[in-house]
Amino acid sequence: MSGTDRSVQAVLQARARKLAVVETQLQDEPELQLVYFELAQETYAVEAHYVVEVLPLQHLTPLPYTPDFVLGIVGVHGHIVSVIDLRSFFDLPRQGLSDLNRIVILRDGQMKFALLTDRAVGSCSVPKQSLQTSQPHLNGVRRDYLLGISTASWAVLDAAKLLSSPQLRVESYV
């Protein structure tokens, strides 16, 4: 090994030491992969494995004779996906649609729909333990579909419950 190689090694090692951090107990704590988004000035999250896709809201077709929480339908890869406005379902303040609106497509077995979000979304993972499951300050429908509150005060929604909720399913006859 030549002298220059050794000095390169030394520099690399020095950098490695500088960047190194103590590994957190990844094995022990179960992590929760979340996709988070903004809705009526609050941040919500759902478990990532229910999320199929996140897309900008485009070419929405509203449908008559559907409940208020059904914003309309969009075409995604040849499939028709209905877009649900949780603000309406949870009785939250509503504002107009903008270019920033994105939809988060959820899927579970047979059920599939998209949630309207106000603003861009991201994903991260949090330790499962950190979720606070008692929510005394929340009320109404929202509470029924909550998995817990994260340390960053995000409302983590129970996607499985949303997807299987008969209240969110529409089957109407004249």
Place this chain on the structure above:
Amino acid sequence: MTTQQPQLQQRLLTAFRQEATERLGSLRDALASLEQADATPDVLETVYREVHSLKGAARAVNAQQFERLCQKLESLFSALKQHQRGPGQGQITLINQALQRLQRILNSTDEHTTKLVDADDDTLQALCTALEQSCTDPDIQVPVEQAAAPAEVAITAEPGKLRVSSQALDKLWFCAEDLLDTRLESAELASELKQAQADFTCWHRYRYELSAALRVLQPASGSPSDSAVPTFTTTISAAKTNTTITAHASNTEPNSVTAQAQHSLIVFAQWATEFLQQWDYRISQLARMAAQLAMRSTSLETAFRQELQQVLLMPCASLTEGMPAMVQELAEAASKSATLTISGAEYQVDKRILEELRSPLQHLLRNAVDHGIETVQQRKSAGKAGSARLSIDFIQLSSNRFGLRFSDDGRGIDTEAVTAKAIQQGVLTRQQASALSDAERCRLIFRSGLSTSPMLTELSGRGLGLAIVEEKVLRLNGDIEICNQPGQGCSFMLALPVSLSTYRILLVRVAGQLFAIPCQSINRVLRMPATALRSVENRAVLPIAEQSLPLWSLADLLQLTPQHNQKMLQLILVETTECQYLLQVDEILTDQDITLKSLGPQLKRVTCITGVARLGNGQLVPVLNMQDLYKRACRTERPMPVQQSATSAERQKLLVAEDSITSRSLMKSILETAGFQVVTAVDGVDAWQALQQSDFAALISDIEMPGLDGFSLTAKVRSDSRLANLPVVLVTALQSKEDRVRGLEAGANAYILKSSFEQDHLLDILQQLLSQEQEP
């Protein structure tokens, strides 16, 4: 490696379940035909091969008991084949038991291992022993008929054909849809580039002038020191930027600096000219390529779609699989006897249509067995064969439509009883009933909620079943006809499209939104002057061909804001088996073929909407359900705006005095939507002038207005002999009690606060005032 093993096992097991279920189904069908008709060598051969394959499949997933049972069955059929005879009654019972046992194993899942529960037990042991004995000692012998009738159920692979899972085909179909998006995007890209190329033409105009100007400057550019030459003062007026290059011979800066700058500019201009020229060429090339790409992807997408359409064609036999056995089981359960024969099953139809037809056909079968056919005794006393014959025939009707005729030789529909029931349930009046033809009476069985109990033997409340059948068939853009022969039987003829994309719709615009109406239910479209409308019993009607047809505004039925005051009405004459009516739309665009798509799993069924159509430009358009719409329209209690405009001669004219333009236009639109004719005034004086010039049914006035305010205007109205009785409604932001009193004192009939302003409230008050006025 170890993790791969269970996954592989799981996949194998899933495949086995699927295959075995299919094979068991065809075995049951074949057995049903063996039991009913005389055995043919073909059927025996088929059965033998099915059992053999089943055995092989079971070995692959190591389902030992399943395999063992199959093996016993195989030897039994092998023996039957050898001796050229069909199975006896006892053998059939045994085989049936064995098949049931196999199905049970198939359906069972161990909770922990998700494997089949494939355990040996006494009953299995007994079954195996019995099957073994039955090989050597058949109880009853039925000779095999040598005349080879075509085998009803023969799952033989045709050469050159593949078995593809239906899910894979579905996915492929969605890929085709995705391809449409790609096609649209490439078309858009091509048009963008074409536009970019077109934008370059303005550059062409300047190019020559610029290069000419540069040529003039060229000799000087080489020697910046000679910058004082007069040529530098030339103004290049033609340059796009209109930049004037001027040399200031007498300015304070050193000449050389100016010259340097000029030189740079000239060099840059030269470079830019070449650069733009290159880009001009490149963009035109890109535009050409994009146009080609768009064209290619269009033809590829079209071809792919068409080919896929062909691939999706499946023989109708896949629809009727398992049905002969089902009929037998149903008949046995109802202590009747029936056989199902199928013809034309080789006819090819879009797989998605066949899938949709499965449950309606099962409904019809059930209905026929439960209600249509009689018991063996009843049949014999009526002089018919003891066993009822049901048949399903597939017939080609035209190049893109086929018929499914389902008939039975039962007692037929008792139209009298059905009509009586319909009257009893209030579906129609006695008078209406007497006007119905026999065919129309038959159709009453499709009315949902109308229980078919008058016709049935022991089960009741099956009314909904047939309604669902009709809805499904209509959804597929098909129709049903009933041919009823009381005492002799009944047949249902379902006419259906061969392909899903031959669903034809009429595209209409209502309140700025597009909707599709199935052409199947349209008689014709009309354009009529609004004055042609009449009002009958508070409903708008239009006399057409000596008939008064009810008319509704589609916007109103869909709870959208309708367009106002159209002189010519765009109308659609809707005609279904149940109803005939007119729909008013804002605009009729075009008719086209679409593929009807469902609304997705979350919207299982939405009132008035059958599904969604995807247009060529990717836009989604709701397809309307005309039956629902009619029911909805009949139920609407709110007065129709059309009905108001219908009586336009008697339309009441209102005067709205309001100085705020927002409130004024809001009120105008509310009142016009409710069917009033509205004249507006911007203040009290304006209103007073309007009142002098024409007659109004009522005055709606703001209180705070410049010049003449609402109170004074009211007082003025009351003091005028002609206007003294004019209803006056004051609308105001003033909240105080004093104002309210003052308003009423001035002679106003009503006083509405803007803060509590609700359109229904205003309309209610107006309705009250106007009707009061008419009464005395």
